[in-house]
Amino acid sequence: MPRPLRRYLPILDWGRDYDRSTLSADLLAAVIVTIMLIPQSLAYALLAGLPPEAGLYASIAPILLYAVFGTSRALAVGPVAVVSLMTAAAVGQAVDNGVGYAAAALTLALLSGGMLLLLGVLRLGFIANFLSHPVIAGFITASGILIATSQLQHILGVSAGGHTLPDMLGALWAHAGAVNPATLAIGAGATAFLFWVRQGMKPMLLRLGLPEGAAGVMTKAGPVLAVVVTTGLVAAMGLDGKGVEVVGRVPQSLPPLTLPALDLNLISTLALPAALISIIGFVESISVAQTLAAKKRQRIDPDQELIGLGAANVGAAFTGGYPVTGGFARSVVNFDAGAATPAAGAFTAIGLAFAAVTLTPLIFFLPKATLAATIIVAVLSLVDFTILRHAWRYSRADFAAVLATILVTLGLGVEAGVSAGVALSIGLHLWRSSRPHVAEVGLVPGTQHFRNILRHRVLTDPQVLSLRIDESLWFANARFLEDYMLGRLAEDEEIRHVVLMCSAINEVDFSALETLETLNRRLKEQGIALHLSEVKGPVMDRLKRSDLLEELTGRVFLSQWEAWDTLSEAARRREVGP
């Protein structure tokens, strides 16, 4: 089989070895995941501001497409909380442009899918690396808070929108008098029940003597139970007439063929949100995929993952969905339930399609408060402030990046939050590497080792200045070196030789090369020779393509010891140190 085809179609790899045992493992996993996904899909569509069926549709075609193109054997693709929140924020802006909400969500999925595919084909998956862990952790925590807060309106039975924490809290406060008691009872009850399902149900079932597996499946069915009970209550007591908002009529059909709106204005409004959703979705998805793959020593190809997720999103755009990605909770459930290949996903899709066709009339009376409760309980597990403590202990710069991401996300929204976090963490990194550690070194007596004169008792020669730079030389720190060296020389008139010890320099870029050339000229004007020592092979190869080595007033020494031995005179040496 031609390699390019196998690269782009991992299904050709695992499909050949498919047999009865993998089939039965996949089928079991699919049943469990389907039960879990039905209420979750409906709920996340609500969070995204879309009709509930959009959540089901977004779980069908995307799962099938990921099964063909993706490399993870356990990843479950579909609507997830954070991306749903980002969709609501993005589409909320775009609708001001006069395009329908659902159509704009399709366009967002198409844009996001197109970007992911492009990144995958160009093998640019590495750009996701620029989201640092602290930024992701801060963003997920803040998103969890925003999502939970956004659902309080459904629990309270009031209408209070907004995409930032102050907006949401303000709106809730303004409507505090209009709380609907029946809605609140259902919402609070469902929330309490679901928390108990998470915490206390499984131990209780085990104590009642159920086997581990069955207890696990029943726990996962907890949200379905909440849905069934509250739907029944509303229907039986006619609560929809008493102000309890219900899901209402949902079309009973397979995912429809839809065409995203392709208005230029809309596309330019949604381009940045789509890029952010793509990156965040990709990072979330690949983290999950790698975690699960590593447990079985399997391998994830990040660039092929981009193609898998891109195809899933394009699929969502044409089948009435909205942006999707690989979800953490569902993938872990899928993995734990024994899913052996992406076929488990395909079976899940079939289960959800069956639900979309047959079960939708049954959820007419499903209260939105129950769905909100499902979301709140799910996302509160995302909120984790310990990252702040850990980052603080380890590094102030990383702490600043987390804190800024959390505060900006809460205060100004998801897009501003991610952007601020990325900009700040890259800025801090650049800042740190623009001020490298430079050590003035001297000879440790009796050895051929050179150490920092501030930390060790060493021999120096007043006419020979030896500097070790602990960083590659590039444009952001080139001037630092120049400033440092000229400052050092302005203080000390005795120096006749400067030796740059290059053992920690992995690269010298063109700016740094020019700086070295300038330093060489300036030192020459002052009657000082510039030498290099311990230059690494690849750095030396590159320097040979420049004029520096010809113009150098001093020499290139293989080792710092050789430089010292040649330039320093025993009579001038003196011992210095802390």
Next chain:
Amino acid sequence: MPRPLRRYLPILDWGRDYDRSTLSADLLAAVIVTIMLIPQSLAYALLAGLPPEAGLYASIAPILLYAVFGTSRALAVGPVAVVSLMTAAAVGQAVDNGVGYAAAALTLALLSGGMLLLLGVLRLGFIANFLSHPVIAGFITASGILIATSQLQHILGVSAGGHTLPDMLGALWAHAGAVNPATLAIGAGATAFLFWVRQGMKPMLLRLGLPEGAAGVMTKAGPVLAVVVTTGLVAAMGLDGKGVEVVGRVPQSLPPLTLPALDLNLISTLALPAALISIIGFVESISVAQTLAAKKRQRIDPDQELIGLGAANVGAAFTGGYPVTGGFARSVVNFDAGAATPAAGAFTAIGLAFAAVTLTPLIFFLPKATLAATIIVAVLSLVDFTILRHAWRYSRADFAAVLATILVTLGLGVEAGVSAGVALSIGLHLWRSSRPHVAEVGLVPGTQHFRNILRHRVLTDPQVLSLRIDESLWFANARFLEDYMLGRLAEDEEIRHVVLMCSAINEVDFSALETLETLNRRLKEQGIALHLSEVKGPVMDRLKRSDLLEELTGRVFLSQWEAWDTLSEAARRREVGP
């Protein structure tokens, strides 16, 4: 004297040692620079789209303020070509907002001055380091071309604006039929004469037996000669009636007190251009100042330079000027003429003030074509395409940054050009450091040295994988390491120990720490122990503040040799190599 006061007022340093010999050196330099600056100031004001006197005014108060706050002893502050071009581009946009052109230029100077002062007080001068040398070189070259092209309209006597090369060339082409012959004769003649002054005048004077010094001064007076002759020609032959545009009436006064427009809309339009002008001006200025200071082993304080330039720009804003910076040509002339202290600048300011009060009536008939010729001849020395060849030879990434800067500056204007260059060069740097060099190492037989198995014949142990990472570990390359290692392990089932050799790691940030923790856990699940070797002191200090060292399944070895000696068994070793 209190140190903070001396830090912010370098004049207190050099002022104490001022004597008769420094005074006479400064006076001589001031006379020469004043003669050079009169036509140049008028011309650059024309380039910036301002009345000619603005150029004189921009040279008076700013020079005085820089003399008080600056640290360079030779830097001459005033209007310069590139900043004048950027001013024209920025103010051109802002005037659409309905504010007067000159008032907007004052606002630009105030914003730029405020930003420079702020950066100086916060000691943030390092941000200028993010303009790499190739980007600056490309930008200056492209600006030189834009400036020269923008002046062709004055040489041809047509009206053709635009801020990009295609716009300018298009407008010139459209007006090609309207060329004014008298203007063209003056413009072309002045240009040819000034080129000759640069190239051939000094050698001729020397051949005629003039002493070196006098020949140099006369060469510098060349532009004044061109001004005098062409002004005389226009006045005598009444050419202003034949379509030759002249400077016209210039107010005969000291710099006026002016108030910049402080409209919020205007400020938000000008904020980004002001930031770019500040950074470009600062970089140009500090390069000149450092070059000249190094020749005398003097020291420039970059943060104090920000304050000096900031004060100069604020001064320009309140005295009818526009953004200024330290100019290359004038500073070199000042230095060569023997300026010993910033007082030389103060005397130059007095000379220019005298010119503004007494000489302005004499330039009524000065043709704009002569000023344009002055600019063209001055800026063509900025154009230097050799940077492209040098960058290409040394590094493709740096070449890409120069080329992009040149093309975007010419095609889309100065602001887009600088922004694109900075973004691209930082992006390329981040990209390179996100894919660090990782070498699998083995023992060089008979030594305790470990080398890359791809380059050397070395001993390895199939159960012990030793990896040397040639880069600090931070968020952009953390995932790379994870991918690399998991990929390597998925290929090879025999491995039981992984040793990370950390000799080239200068930093491990929080993301990389989490990656190491994750790797440690994943390797544990696979029954593989993770060890570290040769961890640097500061990195170790930081790791001790995390849980990694406690959770580590392996050990931290002082040296790679110790790790090998402990983990590898002689019976398993085999020799591999290229």
